[in-house]
Amino acid sequence: MIKNNLLIRNNIQKKYLDKKSIRKFDKEFKNIFSKINLDINNPQKSLSVLGKKFKFNFKIKDLQKFNKYKTVAVIGMGGSIVGSEAIKEFLAMKIKKKIYFFDDLDEKKIFSFKKKNNLSQVLFLVISKSGNTVETLSTFLSLNIIKKKSKNIIIISENKNNLLFNLSKKFNLFYVEHKKFIGGRFSVLSEVGIIPAYIMGVDIINLRANLLRFLKGKQKQFLKNSSIKLASLLYAKKISNLIFLNYSPSLKKFLFWCQQLIAESLGKKGKGFLPVISSMPKDNHSLLQLYLDGPKDKIFYIFSQEEKLKEQLKINKHIGKKNFLMNKNLSSIKFAQKNALIKVFKKNNIPFREFNIKALNEETLGKLFSYFMLEIIIIGKLTKINPYDQPAVEQIKVYTKKLLS
Helix, strand or coil: CECCCEEEEEECCHHHCCHHHHHHHHHHHHHHHHHHHHHHCCCCCHHHHHCCCCCCCCCHHHHHHHHHCCEEEEECCHHHCHHHHHHHHHCHHHCCCEEEEECCCCHHHHHHHHHHCCHHHEEEEEECCCCCCHHHHHHHHHCCCCCCCCCCEEEEECCCCCHHHHHHHHCCCEEEECCCCCCHHHCCCCHHHHHHHHHHCCCHHHHCCCCCHHHCHHHHHHHHHHHHHHHHHHHHCCCCEEEEEECCHHHHHHHHHHHHHHHHHHCCCCCCCEEEEEECCHHHHCCHHHHHHCCCCEEEEEEEECCCCCCCCECCHHHCCCCCCCCCEHHHHHHHHHHHHHHHHHHCCCCEEEEEECCCCHHHHHHHHHHHHHHHHHHHHHCCCCCCCCHHHHHHHHHHHHHHC
16 A cells, blocks of 8 residues: 555455466566666666656756747647646646647647647647657648747657658757657656646656655555556456546546556557546446446556545535535545445455545656556566567558558
């Protein structure tokens, strides 16, 4: 169990686990954990992004000139943008600027954006590791904003022969190098997520303040136990679906980040969990019947947030003093629904995990990013899956470019 601003509890019954794999993974964990610590301290490894010595390819003083922009547009796909979206939504109460995200080929959205905004007064962050991402380039070019020495464009890509990097040099645009050894879904705490976070006004120091707390003491033991159990579920193949039950709208984009992390990191060699995001309590009235009484091939991750709203919305008192809704607010009703679901899960021996967010701040979000990265990487290593590559996706990219040529 992990407490403080982030509470995590596991309820995974032994019947879903493979005893042989549990014993095997327990023996292997020490070596994998040692390798992870080495990777964190190796400046050429993806996990170095969690380390205290991680060096950014930018200086804060060089970004300060962009603080004048009150409207920001972030253009990217997948891991290049979903982390920034998670930061924006999680810390929405602290962010005063207008932030737009372009993460799809949506002609109507682009047209509407161009019509409503003076594009010369918008700061554009264009992010692609490869520098050749078709959707990112298409959106960027369709906005028709590229001019020589444009002062309102930031390019983040690898420093090599690619379209974005070449455009930045040709038109003398502000450029930041994307580290070649950090994949998109692990990049949120690198330049890819930290620069948008800084531009939004987020405290980037606190966002990275406690990224390594899970590597010591009780936190390490919890990470170990959780990773081994989840790896056993993956190995046994009794569980194939991972359902995020989300009771907090502020967490939705973070769960999309988790979805990509889990799907791309573990979905290989005929293995993997299918991560599905389910909005609660809305889905009580559409999907819950299947969740409770359908195939027993699911594990549930219950996400909730302790809400301390200034204005307590109370149900109309005219319904009568004996009515169970009398003097209740919406948060307490949602809390009761969540606890009722947990009771049903326990009664029916349905495996689940509970994630309760005590505070929506930078430190909590940083810990969430770090925890899920570490856990997924360990699960991959235990089950002999490379958590860093995505070979099947690369095939689609190659075929797309051939068809467009």
